Amino acid sequence: MAGDVGRAVGRPTMKDVASRAGVALKTVSRVVNGEPGVTPETAKRVHDAIEDLGFRRNESARLLRTGHTATLGFITDTWADPDHAAVYQGLENIALEHGYLLYSGSTESDADREERLALAMCARRVDGLIIIPTPGSHDYLVSEIEAGVATVFVLHPPELITADTVLPDERGGARAAIAHLADQGHRKIGFLGGPADHRPQTLRAGYLEAMTTAGLTVDPAWPTLDAEGLPEAEVTAVFCADQEHTQAALRAARARSVAIVGFGDFEFADLVSPPVTVVRYDPVLIGRTAGELLIRRLVGDRTPPRRVEVPVSLIAR
Amino acid sequence: MAGDVGRAVGRPTMKDVASRAGVALKTVSRVVNGEPGVTPETAKRVHDAIEDLGFRRNESARLLRTGHTATLGFITDTWADPDHAAVYQGLENIALEHGYLLYSGSTESDADREERLALAMCARRVDGLIIIPTPGSHDYLVSEIEAGVATVFVLHPPELITADTVLPDERGGARAAIAHLADQGHRKIGFLGGPADHRPQTLRAGYLEAMTTAGLTVDPAWPTLDAEGLPEAEVTAVFCADQEHTQAALRAARARSVAIVGFGDFEFADLVSPPVTVVRYDPVLIGRTAGELLIRRLVGDRTPPRRVEVPVSLIAR
């Protein structure tokens, strides 16, 4: 259970290179790091030795010595949602540009697994953590954050702790969605996003707010609107919190006509029937923003935790 | 460009714990590793010190000492294809079970970036590499493989080198697809998979083979069937090599009716109009299989490189 060994037979080390080139260890180090103060001839001897032996510097050892690991950890609740993959993409591009490599892990919406993953990454001394959180407390992170692990949450805020967060403008998105549906004459507009005490709280709040603003009422008698509940509900339209729910609504809509607005765009939104109107946000931008924020922290930004909202736009179909 | 530093202020080390508990370093090590030969009282003192200081063992240091890193590297050409994310998912579950953590990276179909990523991971001394390859030579890996980095390719075979490979039964899939379309009366069936000298060679070969078997001929005069070429082609049906091409065909099919069979299933295949028949393979299983194969290598399996084909099935819609 702890990395079932597999002989990594001896790769050549700087010591090997040094003795083969007939120089001191430090000289090899100089050459490898491009430090000044080495005769071209000596440098060549070292380079030849490196070539012959197929030497490649052990970054792990170097990083142990220098103190930081040039590594970031990315944790998502699922890879099934393409938006999450897109967030990762934006993040990775920034990370690579700055010389960071990424650990990644997915929790499959298991809070314990999230904790295990995050802590395992911290044990490896990642410089920072980017998390698309799973519902559940994140207080297991406070000691790590205090110890200096820069942390930013993405798409959803953390629970029970405060930390940097980058997410779409959910309130604005809800407003746009409800306005769009109201314009089309809908009055009974439901919200599809799982149990009422569950995650998309801001989105849910935005929905309620927008309904009020539009002069519409939310009937508490509406059944919990989930994949099963939808067909019997008396709503004529639904606002879906994420792709999973949009999909469920779409399937249900084949049995009974329901207007759908989804939060988050997806590849086939225009190819599906009926085409789905969506509130679009740019997941790649979110990932990039999170990465940049994290890197600012890494280079010394000690200002209070920030909450960054990325704009959304309605795409009517 | 090399991990812009960010002071990871001193976290407590075993030394700190030792002096606080008033014991020797080695004793702390014993306690932390659950080694025998420590008085319960001493153990308690150590545990208390650990608690007080918020000590967490530095895995990087441990792994440097023990020689292996308990880390695997995953590289994909893109995260945009949900199948790739699913492969990752299957792989991750196996890896975590065995105590491995994953580095990940995407190439965006840039062969150079793939090489940089793979080499960076090797420099970090990953125990193994799992690659969904980007077109281009992979001979940059031979020295690493010789040095002991277990490597397995997924979904596509590597170019110019031989290594373990896990992929769907493309030939069988092509046969099933063509048979299905032929049954429906189609005779002019095109192949949509990018330039003829490009990647899905086995799939392309399977297509040609299946056409012959079905007594159909492939007209070399058919234009290169890409997203633009499709509408003017005289084919009545197309077999699409991957989700990207299936999507293109679907868009084109709105202008002119074309029957579509895609290689690889996707979420909205049944919700799209017309519903898309697909040759389905199990990406999670492929990831799991690759992970298991890799781990067998890691524990000492030195048999010749294997090529594992995972079965496919036709889902008519």
Next chain:
DNA sequence: TTGTACGCGTTATCAC
């Protein structure tokens, strides 16, 4: 220009 001695945080060896 080049080399020596030491330290990073941990595990391993062999004494006491």
Next chain:
DNA sequence: GTGATAACGCGTACAA
């Protein structure tokens, strides 16, 4: 039972 001491592969300070 417990503890010095060396070692992993590399960077850094300082001397030669």
